[in-house]
Amino acid sequence: FRCSASSLTPQLKDTLEKLVNSKKVVLFMKGTRDFPMCGFSNTVVQILKNLNVPFEDVNILENELLRQGLKEYSNWPTFPQLYIGGEFFGGCDITIEAFQSGELQEVVERAICS
């Protein structure tokens, strides 16, 4: 369906806030960590596995409301979306670049040890 009104209701915003803070690292993706449904989502899963990061994976394909609400909440139009320490970190390209530069590991370590 198409709806021009905002899908980010106060209740949904509240839920998302709790969700992104429920774990130090939360990945909103297409599919699950074991069955990624998209190459971009798979790339981020592989990076997190490579760094041995414990993370929560949330399949946005199963919940259209969550999917639309998150786009507004993050001010980010696509998935995957990676949250670290309750804050939006980036999508696939940013995660790759930060992984290559070592920044991702630093940010994750800081979040997990805090």
Next chain:
Amino acid sequence: MVTKEQVEASLTSKLKPIHLEVIDISGGCGASFEVEVVSEQFEGKRLLERHRMVNAALEEEMKEIHALSIKKAQTPQQWKPSQDSATTTQTKDA
């Protein structure tokens, strides 16, 4: 249907890039692009903010674009050094 030309036009008018490359990587399955943008407007902005600027410039197109990969979002200074060094190396080799 979003075309490569539309993506180029929107990025050009909003970000005034000194270098822009848009590659259609859809292979027929739907609008999917790779972009490289070099713009002075990225000055003093972190990577996340730069990507947000690119996404915002393509706000209309994003409704139809399936995948957008931002390969480069650099300032002219960041972009030039690698180009200069490449030229220098070539000159030395010659």
